[in-house]
Amino acid sequence: MDPKAQVRESYNRIAAAYLASRSADSADVALLDDLLARLPPRARVLDAGCGAGFPIAERLATRADVVGVDFAEVQLGLARRHVASARWVCADLVELPFADACFDAVCSYYAIIHIPREQHAAVLTGFGRVLRPGGLALVCLGAADLPASIEPYHEAPMYWSHYDAPTSLSLVRTAGFEVTWHRWIADGPAGHLFVLARRHGA
Numbered sequence: 132m133d134p135k136a137q138v139r140e141s142y143n144r145i146a147a148a149y150l151a152s153r154s155a156d157s158a159d160v161a162l163l164d165d166l167l168a169r170l171p172p173r174a175r176v177l178d179a180g181c182g183a184g185f186p187i188a189e190r191l192a193t194r195a196d197v198v199g200v201d202f203a204e205v206q207l208g209l210a211r212r213h214v215a216s217a218r219w220v221c222a223d224l225v226e227l228p229f230a231d232a233c234f235d236a237v238c239s240y241y242a243i244i245h246i247p248r249e250q251h252a253a254v255l256t257g258f259g260r261v262l263r264p265g266g267l268a269l270v271c272l273g274a275a276d277l278p279a280s281i282e283p284y285h286e287a288p289m290y291w292s293h294y295d296a297p298t299s300l301s302l303v304r305t306a307g308f309e310v311t312w313h314r315w316i317a318d319g320p321a322g323h324l325f326v327l328a329r330r331h332g333a
Contacts, residue, residue, distance in 0.1 A: 134290045135202075135223070137281065138245045142203040145285040146183060150209055152285070155186035159240065159271070159316045162325055163187065166236060166269045167194050174235035177261065179224050180242020184210030184217065187240050192216055195236070200227065224254050229261045236267040244273055244323070248292040251299075255306035264332030268308060272299035275321035296324045307331050 132140075142149065154160070167190075170176070174195045178188045181199030183206050191197045197217040201207050207219050222228045224242060237258045243251055251272070258268050273293020280291045293299065296315070303310060308328035316323050 134245075134247055134279070134292070137288060137290045139203050141284065141287040141289050142182070143205040145287045146203070146205040146209055148285040149206075150183040150185060153183075153185055155190065159318070159323075159325060160186050160190060162269065162314065162327075163190050163238070166238065166267060166327060167191070169267060170195060170235055175233065176236045176238060177227075177229070177234045177258075178217075179227070179237055179239040179258065180245075181210055181219070182206045182241075184213040184219075187238060188214045188217055191238060198229075198234070200224065201242075225250055225257070227257050227261055231260055232263045232266075234261050234266060235263060236269070237262060239268075239270045241271050241323070243270060244291055244293045245289070246292065248273070248278065248294055251294070252302050252306060255302055255308070259307045259330050262330045264330060266330045267311075267327065268303075268330070269325065269327050270303070271316075272296075272303075272324045272326060273321075274299070274315055274324040277321075299324050300326065303328050 176195040178199040181201045188197050188199050192214050200220045274296045276295045281288050311327040313326045
C-alpha cells in the first residue's frame with residue numbers, strides 16, 4: 132500500500148485508541164508554552180497533522196486562533212468536537228491549501244515522521260511559505276536514521292520514515308529557518324527531535 136494511504140487508513144482506524152493514549156501532561160506538550168510565550172495575543176497558528184485536536188490544538192487554542200489540518204477524516208471529526216473554536220481542514224501536509232504568509236506560527240507534532248523522508252524538505256518549505264516573515268515553527272522530526280518502516284501501532288500497521296537528528300536540523304535550516312533551540316524527547320526506540328525555528332525575513 133502507498134505510504135500515504137497506509138497512514139491515513141491506520142490513523143482513521145485507531146482514532147479513538149490514539150486519542151485515549153495522549154496526555155496533556157508530558158514533556159513534549161510542555162514545549163508549547165515556550166512557543167505561545169513568543170507569539171502575540173490571539174496569533175494565527177496552524178496545527179499541521181492535528182489528529183483529534185488533543186492535546187496540541189486544545190492547548191494552542193487557549194491563547195491563539197487555531198487552524199488544524201489533517202488528512203485522516205475520522206481524526207478531524209474528533210477534533211471538531213474537542214476544540215469547537217478552531218477551524219479544521221482536511222488536506223495533505225505536502226500540499227497545504229493556504230495562502231502565503233498567513234500564519235504567525237506552525238506547530239507539527241508526530242506527523243512529518245509518517246511522511247516518506249524524501250518529502251520532508253518539501254513539507255518544511257511549505258511551512259515556511261505559509262508563515263509570515265519572522266514566524267515560528269515548532270516541529271517534531273526524526274532523531275534516528277530510518278529510511279522506511281511499517282510496525283504495529285495500536286494494533287494497526289503504521290508507516291514511519293525519517294532522518295537522523297543532524298540531517299533533520301539541516302533540512303530545517305535549508306528550508307529558510309533559523310533554529311532557536313532543539314530538544315530530544317524520549318518516546319519510542321530512538322526518541323524524537325523537537326525543533327523551534329524562526330522563518331527568515333523578519
